[in-house]
Amino acid sequence: MPLSQLLWQHARREAPLECVGVLGGVQGADWEARVYVPLTNVDPLPSARYQADPAELLGTLRRWRGQSLELVGIFHSHPRGPAEPSERDRQWAAYPVPYLIADLRTEQLGAWWLPQGGTAEVTQV
Known part of the structure; x- marks a missing residue:
């Protein structure tokens, strides 16, 4: 199944709460995502924010280190x-x-370099 379908399935399954997950792959001239892992949102206000279970x-x-995968x-x-970052999204960005942010209302997917906020180009997920 394409990774994009996994992302959207996860988002829809968790709605009306925010979901969170990570993409693993390889970094190089072009970053390539190969796997998606959904994580538990442990934020005290999951209807409006996310925090991945540490x-x-x-x-x-x-696990990815042993598989030669990196966080991408x-x-x-x-x-x-x-499908844009909130102020909190910018403040909490650490990697x-x-x-990538999915807007379930419009079914748009945005990609951002945070905390600075510039858009990131995603050709295929």
Whole structure:
């Protein structure tokens, strides 16, 4: 199944709460996502924010290291839109990878370099 379908399935399954997950792959001239791992949103206000379960995130990153995979993207949903980062999304961004945001209302997918906020080009997910 294409990764994009996995992202959208996860977002729809968790709605009306925000979902979160990570994309693993290889970084190079062109970053290539190969796997998607949904993570538990442990934020106290999951209807409006996300925070990946730290143990799940670290466990995933450790497993990937053994498979020669790297973190190449972070995905989360905005069930009521937009497909743009919130101020909190910018403030909490911690990894130098594209942040993909799904707007379930319009079914758009945005990609951003955070915290600076420039758009990231995603050719295929």
